[in-house]
Amino acid sequence: MTATLPFTPPLALASLSGEADADWARAGAEYAGAAFLGGIALDADSRAAARELVDRDRTEFLPDDPLAFIDRELEALAETPIQPAFNVRSATVDPVVDAARVCRDREAYLEINAHCRQDELCAVGCGETLLRDGERLARYVDRAAATGATVGVKVRAEVPGVDLPDLARGLESAGADFVHVDAMDSESVIADVVDATDLFVIANNGVRGGETVREYVDYGADAVSVGRPSDNPVVLERVRDAVARQLGLEASG
Template sequence: MMDAFERFGLIINDHVVKTPVAIASMAGIVDARYVLERKNHIGAAFIGGYAIDRPTMDAAKEIAARGERKEFLYDDPIAALGAEIELLRDSGVVAGINLRGGSPEAFTAIADAFGDEVVYEVDAHCRQAPMIAAGAGEYYLKNPGALVAVVKALKAKNVTVSVKIRVGVSGDDQKLARALWGAGADILHVDLMDAGSAKLRQIRNSCPLMLIANNGITGFDRMREMLSHGADLVSLARQSDVGTLAGLDAAISRFADDEGWYNSPKQLCRGGDIRALTFCCMPVKECPLLPALKRIGMSKEEYVRMKMDAVKGTPLEAGPNTCFGSLAWCCKTSSPCMFRDMTLASDKLSKREYMRRKRELSDTLMTRVFHDVPSPESG
């Protein structure tokens, strides 16, 4: 039986994530006790949202008074959050706190209180009118400069930063993703609404941030769709019942143990994201590889050199009986290939180990593709 890191290779805030299943915040509902009831089947949880300054706390009271939805109400956010964080300390779940505030100072005050104990998630997601009027939630998607300022302020505190967004609200989700990457964000928690996996793929092709896909992910097929288009984790909110979480956790663990790469992308020619360069062959024919290289500003020669350098000294370097003389150019195990399989058998390399090595190659390629961090202003 593999341990969690060997199976998924996920680390958040210097903690191993035991499964790529997370709980997303729901105001007034998702707190530490909610998480603890589900801790056996999740790897991360974002409690909240929590209002952290006077304007957002007043907004929360207004929302609750209207009976529109539940909210967490308190007068001292530091005390309220401290009690929740304490309950989660030994849970085995990577803890994040989803925060609603209208200024960088509101967020850094929380970071000063709790340091690197938790992940700080900037709520740029809430669409309740009082929160937007208080300069929080979706206000940030319409005012990305203000969001960048919050992220930069939090990163100056040397903490792990997530940003929860809703796609289709900002003018350009890809540009926003790049701006948040440039500002220092670590995680992008994406509510896909009805946009589906194509939007997720676009964001993955824009930045190397850890991506959490959210909304409507209640079955394994939907989960794999998100993972194969760029997600590192998936999160559930309204349907985060124990049974659903347990089913997803068990299914993705089995898949990882069998396949070797739990979130392997579709091949580029079948709609895969940029990570799928690891499965692409030599650039010798008209295929989706060529426009993909053009989009990332890489020549054919650079691509060939980058890939061969990356596999040097690894089991993927060899492969004289394959189409291009190296397993570096071979496709995914889900695609039938007699020559690849003969080479794997000859080298005594299991398909699972082959996919694990392809993941390592993909990680190297991603590091090189996204080597130059953009300025947050340029996006």
């Protein structure tokens, strides 16, 4: 059975490399409807880049077997009342397809990372480099969606030469179910993406309370996500309650 959008409450925990695992998701389940674990590097080139990031003191998940790691982490959330998802990075498409099958079988979403802007990842064709190559990104989506998994893409605004609404249309045509938009300082891009597609749109960046939630909801976002403060219950409770007010839902707790 494939996972189905939307999730309730429409608040997600956004992936944090090296930190967003099953324990992290379980801790936030009281507040959020979905948790994006990862990101995790899948293929040889992306894993080499991730090791370089670790060498300069970034935290990364680098298990011996990335697919087995995804499966274990999702299995650990089987009894947790939260929609799981996994953010993945790869310079090649086949490992993304393999990860999609794992996510499908665990009723989790697969999120393709076209967001990270670290030089090491971009140099091998991951993250923001993938965002700049809409045709290749659409192939990733097409192949992953063909497995029957629920597939989306994490993107960022303010990348020169990238028209996010146009890109989102291409992702939708390729079979994407959702797009997770780091709006940066261009919050109105959410409205542009909403107007351009029928994708489920998750708005990210600066979500800390009622003001940001209201702004993103006014722009048409279907859900919002919390990044760095996703381990802070005070922030999560405040955002959860704001989501309930703005979208007419009862806060779960």
